[in-house]
Amino acid sequence: MAVLSSLSPVAPLAYASGSAGTSEPLPQDSRKASNRTAVNLFLAVCWMLSLTGLSAPGRSAPLTLGSLDPIAIAKLITRLVAFAFLGHVLMHANDNRTTSLLRRLTPLALFTAWAAVSVFWSPMPTVTFGHASELVVMLMLAGAAGLLTLDEEVYSRIFCHLTLIAMTMSVVLIALNFRDIIAGERPMGYMQPNDMAKTGGAGLILFACCHLFWKWKWTRTLFWPASIVLSALIFVARSRTASILTPLVILVLCLCFRRVKTVVAICLCIGLFALFLPYSQAVQHVPDSVMSYMARGQSTDELAGLSGRTEMWSIAWESFLDAPFFGHGYYIMTRTGMFQVWGKLQFQTAHNAYLHVVTGLGLLGTCFLIWGLGALIRPSVVAMRDRSRKVELLALLMIAWYCAMGMFELAWFGPVDTAVVIFFVLLGVSAGRPAVAEKPGRNSWLAAGSSWLAYPLPAIGCEQRE
Numbered sequence: 001m002a003v004l005s006s007l008s009p010v011a012p013l014a015y016a017s018g019s020a021g022t023s024e025p026l027p028q029d030s031r032k033a034s035n036r037t038a039v040n041l042f043l044a045v046c047w048m049l050s051l052t053g054l055s056a057p058g059r060s061a062p063l064t065l066g067s068l069d070p071i072a073i074a075k076l077i078t079r080l081v082a083f084a085f086l087g088h089v090l091m092h093a094n095d096n097r098t099t100s101l102l103r104r105l106t107p108l109a110l111f112t113a114w115a116a117v118s119v120f121w122s123p124m125p126t127v128t129f130g131h132a133s134e135l136v137v138m139l140m141l142a143g144a145a146g147l148l149t150l151d152e153e154v155y156s157r158i159f160c161h162l163t164l165i166a167m168t169m170s171v172v173l174i175a176l177n178f179r180d181i182i183a184g185e186r187p188m189g190y191m192q193p194n195d196m197a198k199t200g201g202a203g204l205i206l207f208a209c210c211h212l213f214w215k216w217k218w219t220r221t222l223f224w225p226a227s228i229v230l231s232a233l234i235f236v237a238r239s240r241t242a243s244i245l246t247p248l249v250i251l252v253l254c255l256c257f258r259r260v261k262t263v264v265a266i267c268l269c270i271g272l273f274a275l276f277l278p279y280s281q282a283v284q285h286v287p288d289s290v291m292s293y294m295a296r297g298q299s300t301d302e303l304a305g306l307s308g309r310t311e312m313w314s315i316a317w318e319s320f321l322d323a324p325f326f327g328h329g330y331y332i333m334t335r336t337g338m339f340q341v342w343g344k345l346q347f348q349t350a351h352n353a354y355l356h357v358v359t360g361l362g363l364l365g366t367c368f369l370i371w372g373l374g375a376l377i378r379p380s381v382v383a384m385r386d387r388s389r390k391v392e393l394l395a396l397l398m399i400a401w402y403c404a405m406g407m408f409e410l411a412w413f414g415p416v417d418t419a420v421v422i423f424f425v426l427l428g429v430s431a432g433r434p435a436v437a438e439k440p441g442r443n444s445w446l447a448a449g450s451s452w453l454a455y456p457l458p459a460i461g462c463e464q465r466e
Helices: 028-051 070-091 098-120 125-148 152-176 178-182 193-213 217-221 223-237 240-256 260-276 281-295 300-304 309-322 353-385 390-405 418-431 444-450
Strands: 339-341 344-346
Touching: 028 070, 028 125, 028 152, 028 418, 070 125, 098 125, 098 353, 098 418, 125 152, 125 418, 152 178, 152 193, 152 217, 152 223, 152 418, 193 217, 193 223, 193 240, 193 390, 193 418, 217 223, 223 240, 240 390, 309 339, 309 353, 353 390, 353 418, 390 418
Parallel strands: none
Antiparallel strands: 339 344
16 A cells, blocks of 8 residues: 555645534644545545445346345445435535535536436336436535545545556456456456446546656556556457547547657557568458457447447437437336337346436436536636646546547446546536636637636646655
8 A cells, every 4th residue: 555655645625614513714733634534535435436336247237126136235325325424525614615616516416406306207216216316426426526626635645546446446357257358258247348448448547647647656656557457457348439439538648748759659569560460470360350359249230230229229219209308217218118129128228328318307407417517527628728737637538538438338327336436526626626717708718728827726736746
C-alpha cells in the first residue's frame, strides 16, 4: 500500500457539523479530520459498489420480489449502506459551492425522480424500483464527488483509488475466468463481457489522463501494472466497441498533449508490421488472427446485424411508438417487459443507452436526461478553451467516451459496476467545478474562454508534483 501512503492528507474543505442541525465553523485541525472522514466514506462507497458488481455464472437477474436471491439481497444491503454513508457526507457538508452544485444536479434529480415514478405504470415494478434506487445512490455519489473534489490532493487520492479499483476488478475477473480465457473462449461468467471491457477501458483512460496531465507519483509507480492489467481485460473480453474506442481516445489524447514519442512509437509499430507483412509467414497470419478475434466466431450476416443489435433496436423503436411520452417504465422495453428476440421469449435491454431511456421513460425522461447531462458537463465544455483546467478536460473526455460506448450498450446505466461508479464520480467532478463568468453578447461562449484566467480558481495545476 505504498502507493496510498504516498498521498498527502486531504486538503481542508468546509465540511463541518454543529449541534441542533446547524453547521458551525470548526478549528482547522477538526475541519481536516472531518474532511478526511468524508473522503474516506466516499472511497469506501466506491469500493463497495464496485466489488458488488460481480455476479454468479449463469445467474439471471430477479424479475420479481419473490425471486430475490442471496446476491440480490447482498447488493440491496450495499446500496442501503452506500445511501447512509453518502447521506452523511451530503448532510454535513457546508461548502460555498453547495448552491451551485445543487442547481446543476437538479435536472439529473428530476430524471431520477421520473425513473422512480415510472414504477406505477411499469409491468415489472420490482425491476424498475431496483434500478431506480441505484440511480438515487449514483446521484448522491455524484453530489458527494462534486462537494469533495476541489484540491489537487483530493483529486489525486480519488483518481488513485478508482484506478486501483479498476485494476483489482480486472485481476479478479481474469482469475475467475482463467479457464475460459486459456481455452480461447470469451469469458461470460461473473460479469457480462462488454461490462468487463468497459471496466478496463474506463480505468485505462482515467489512468492515462492522470499520467499525462499531472504525472503524480502513484501514476509513475503503477504505470506498467495498470497498463498491462487493464489492457489485458479489454483484450480478453473481446468487446469490439471498447477495443476500438479506448485506443482511439488514448491516441487522440497523446496527440493533443504532443506526446510525440508515444505517437511515433505507435505509428512505427504499425509501419513495421506493414513492412514485414509480405515476407514473414508468421506475420501473414496476424491479419487472419485479428479478424478471427474481432468476429468472435460470428458469421458475416451476424456481424452485419451488429451481433443481433439491429433486431433488438427495431423492436425497441416499435415499442417506443407504443408509449412515446411516458415509456413503459425504467429498465423496461415493452408493455409486458418480455419479448421475442434472438429466437426466444426473454427479458432484455435495448443494448443502446439512448433507446434504453426513450423506451423506458419516453420523451419526457429523455428530455430530463439531456438537460441533466448538459447541466453537469457544461463547466467542462466551457473549460476547453483553457488548457490549465485539466480536471474539466479529463471529465469531458471520459464522458464523451461513455456517450460513444452508449451507442452499442447501456454504458453508464448499469448494472452498477466499476465503470458506472467512475462515470458518476466524473459527472460530480464536472458539476462541482467553479463556473466561468460569461460576458453577454453574441460571442459570450468564446468570450468566456478569453476571460478564464481572471476568474479566481483553486490551485489545481501541475505545479505541485511529487
